[in-house]
Amino acid sequence: MLKTIKAKLIASFIALMVIVVGLAAYSVVNIEISAKGFKDYRSSARSSVIAGQVEAELLTLRMAVKDYMLDDSSQKNQAFEQAYQTLLSTVEQAKSIITDPEELKRVGGVVQDLTDYQATFTVVQADMQKRDDIVSGILDVNGPKIEHALTAMLNQAQQLSKTQLTYDAAQALRTLLLGRVYAMKFLNSNSDADMQRVLKEFTTLNTQLQLLTMQATDEALETLLVEAETSIGLYQKGIQEINQVIIERNQLVDEKLSRLGEKITQVTQGIRSQAKSKQDTIGPKVQALNETIIFVLIVVAILASLIALTIAILIPRMIANGLDAIQAVLSKISDTGDFSIRANVDKADEIGQMGRAVNHLLSEMQQAIKEANQVVGALANGRFDKRIQANLSGDLNILKQGVNQSAQSIEETMAALSKLLDAMSEGQFDVSVQANLEGGFKTMLQNACTTTQSLNQTIGGIVNAMQKMQQGEFSSRVNVEAKGELLKLKDGVNHSMNALDAAFKEIIAVVVAQSNGDLTQKIKNQYQGDLKTLTDSVSRTSEKLVEVVSKALTATSVVNSASDEVSRGALDLSQRVQEQAAALEETSATMDEMNSQVQSNTQNALQATHVAEEVQDKANTGAKVMMQTIDAMKAIQESSHKISDIVSLIDGIAFQTNLLALNAAVEAARAGDHGRGFAVVAGEVRSLAQKSADAAKDIKKLIDETVDRVNQGSSLATESGDMLTSINESIHSVTQMITHIAQASAEQAEGVHQVHNAISQIDQATQQNAALVEETSAAAESMSEQATLLNEDMAFFNTGTTLRTPTKKPQASAAPKGTTSAKVPALSAPKSAPKSASAQPKPMAKIAAKPAAAKASSDEWGEF
Structure with missing residues (x-):
């Protein structure tokens, strides 16, 4: 089947091209799969990061709501609007980053939840404004009127020397003051117990006014009593309306804002969990695929090299040997004139x-x-x-x-x-x-x-x-x-x-x-x-x-044409190998950039750890100094202010614990998967803080109405010590979380480095393929030169016509860098003496020396 030189050349180079084209197709397909894996891995990482940002911004928004609940000033309202716009912008950014349809659907739900969250907060703002309007329009107006009327009644009773009336008026004034004090506490605590105490005090005040009405015999006293009763009725109605507004507001906060916040948090945590699962799946697959690509490239490159080497050695040698034998026969006949000499005709080509x-x-x-x-x-x-x-x-x-x-x-x-x-x-x-x-x-x-x-x-x-x-x-x-x-x-x-x-x-x-x-x-x-x-x-x-x-x-023209086809194929293959190398260089550059970013994150996390440790040391020193101050003040006032100190301590702990829980939740959201445990602990701490606050409120019922400045100073010192302790604990928690982040960044950097090394190995294999293509092109050029030399030798015979072989014209755009295309000279009579043997390829050295011998034997031809 492959008896002719043409058939052997075509079959050999078709086999070589099939191997190389197969290798190129395999490389392109699998590198595209690997690149898609990297793209999915990066998409998952970006989804996880943006989900963490959404969760952190959400916690900031919820903190702004809590701050507004404590202080409904315009500054707090602006803080909420700023936090809301930032969160909304982050969610929109997440929609542009996240590509998974299911996750995009969930992010779309987050946008709707944020819209409901803002609408609910607007209602809460209206309730807060309504409460403030009632306080300023009713309580702040009627409270002083009642106190003025009772004070005037007390003064008149003293002037009239009515001891019982004076005592009852003083008791009513005391009850009024208690009611107003608990009303103010209720506005701050929103506690049902404080509200019940306000209602109880005003019920007692109404009873006391009835006693005063029975004792009042003077028209002026009666006028003051009527004025007081009217104002008390308005005050009671106002405080009840405030109670209803606060109940509605708290229901909105508990049933809408808190639930929406938790719902959004669950969505972001689900996105982060799904992203981590994808990364755990994609990473090993991409690594295994890259190792397989490298192995296949090495094996096929070796196989192609062996085939090309075999073709480059056997076929030119076979052609040269056959032509040398025929040339030797013709030369011998020319030298001896003996026509009995015969050429070897065993070959079928x-x-x-x-x-x-x-x-x-x-x-x-x-x-x-x-x-x-x-x-x-x-x-x-x-x-x-x-x-x-x-x-x-x-x-x-x-x-x-x-x-x-x-x-x-x-x-x-x-x-x-x-x-x-x-x-x-x-x-x-x-x-x-x-x-x-x-x-x-x-x-x-x-x-x-x-x-x-x-x-x-x-x-x-x-x-x-x-x-x-x-x-x-x-x-x-x-x-x-x-x-x-x-x-x-x-x-x-x-x-x-x-x-x-x-x-x-x-x-x-x-x-x-x-x-x-x-x-x-x-x-x-x-x-x-x-x-x-x-x-x-x-x-x-x-x-x-x-x-x-x-x-x-x-x-010889046929040989020239075959070498021309080989050269063009080598040039085309070289261009494809260069395109593959360019794609690998772009992927390597992307991995370099990712590696630099991960290294930068690791260094920043380490620096943050050192700063947090320094802050913790300073906080420990401050806490020790404050504890010494508290111990000194406790030693002075232990006997008279024990109950007040305990209540203040519990209240301070509850407040600071609540802040600590919120801060821990924020840091847990920023820490990602490593902060889930902290988020659970923060929830439990908040629950305990709420219970501690309730217990403190019950204990405060036993505290005297007057607290001197020494007790206040002791309470403030105690709260400062507790705050420093809480800050110290928060800093310790933050330090641990930053350490975990640094460790995770270091592991991620190691993984990126391994991927970068794998891509570098693929790039090296591609460069080796390019070198192999250049060697193949050089072998084809050498074959073309040998065929041209044979043309020149055969051109010794002037036939009167000029037979030209096709000249190679490879396209300039297809020639790879560093490769010189071989030009096949036209087949015509030689214009100069044949080249020396030293300047020609070895297989054709003998042929180049024959024209001289033929010229020397012209006398024998004359005899014929």
Whole structure:
């Protein structure tokens, strides 16, 4: 199947191209899969980060709501609006970053929840405004009126010296003050117990007013009592409306704001959890895929290298060996003139076909020359019955027929002449000889018969001329004086000698030119008879040689075309390998940038850890100093202010614990998966803080209404110590969370570094493939140069036509950087001497030296 060189070249390079194209397709497909994995991994990481940001901004928003609940100032309202807009912007950013449809749907739900959250907060703001309006329009107006009326009543009772009325008025005033104090506490605490205490105090106040009404006998007192009762009724109605507004507001906060906040938090935590799960799945798959790509690239590259090396060694060697064998045979024949030498024809390829064609031509030429020499030798020896018996074809057959016909004519002529000469030897010149002759032989015989008398005078000159002709000298002529028919005979002999001389000169010129490689020389003059046959045979021989040389040149053109196709394929493959290398360089640059960002995050986390540790040390020192101050103040006032200190301590702990829980929740959201445990603990701490606050409120019922400044100072010092302790604990928690973040960043940096190394290995393998393609292109160029050199050697024979092989014209855009495309020179007669052997590839070194040998053997060609 693969017997010819063309088939072997096509099959070899198709196999090589299939391997390389398969490798390229495999690399492109799997690198695209790997790149998609990196893209999904990065998308998951960005989704996790943006979800953490949303959760942190949400906690900031909820803190702003709590701050507004404690202080409904415009500054707190602006803080809420700013936090809301920031959170909304972060959510919109998340919608542009997150690509998973399910997660996008959940993020869309978050946007709707935020809209509900803002609408609910607007209602809460309205309730807060309504509460403030009632406080400023009713409580702050009627409270002083009641106190003024009771104070005036107390003064009048004292003036009237009514002890019981004075006592009851003082008790009513005391009850009023207690009611207003608990009303203020209720506005701050929103506690149902404080509200019940307010209602109880005002119920007691109404009872006390009834006692005062029964004791009032003065019209002025009655007027004051009516005024007080009216104001008390308005005050009670106002405090009840405030209670209802606060209940509605707290329901909105608990049932809407808190639940919406927890719902959004669950969504962000779910997104982060799903992103982490994707990363845990994608990371190992991408790593395993990269390792597989590297292994396959190495194996296929080695296989392609072996195949290319085999093609580059075997095929040129096979072609060179075959051409060297044929060249050696032709050179040996040229040197020795021995046409019995034959080329090796065992191969079934184009070289073998060329060898068989050369052998067949040599066999026919050898047989024709051998038998022609035998016929000529027989004629020279006087044997005119010898003929060429070989079975020839084409021009050689024409030569055979011409020689045989010439021998036949000579035999008949010589027979007639012999008979005539026999008669002449006897002195009988009137003898008549009949023979089937034509042309000059017939004329010569007729003239001989009619001019026997003149032959005696001219026979000597004719014999002399014939002898010289037998010796190969065609310049001799018959110079004997003759008249009549003898003169014609003399002139006929001389004319024949002239024709033979001219014909053989042209034949010698053609044969000498062929020995010098010039196949364009032709016999220009026209001859008749056997000379025409002889000259035509020489011309046909030249044409046959032109045909043989042209076929050899065509074979070299085929080799040139094959090498051209190989070179173009190598250039195309080189371009694809360069595109693959460029894609790998872009991926490597992206991994470098990611690695730098992860390293920067790790360093920032470490620096934050050091700063937090320094802050914790300072907070510990401050806490120790404050504890010493508290111990000193407790030692001074332990006996008289124990209950107040305990209540203040519990209240401070509850408040600071609540703040700590909120801060821990914020930090837990920022810490991501590592902060989930802190979020749970923060919730429990908030619950405990709420219970502690409730307990503190119950204990405060037992505290006296007046607290001196020493007790206040002690309470403030205690609260400061607790705050420092809480801050210290918060800083410790933050330090631990930052440490965990730093560790996670370090692990992530290590993973990115490993991926970067894998891509670098793929890039190296791609560069090796590019080098292999350049080597293949160089091998094809070398093959083209060897074929060109063979063209130049075969161009020693000038056939009169110029056969050109296709010149390689690779596209400039397809040539890879650092690769030089080989140009195949046109096949024509050499314009200068052949190149030296040292400047040519080794397989063709022998061929380059043959033209000189051929030129040196031109004398042997002349003999032929």
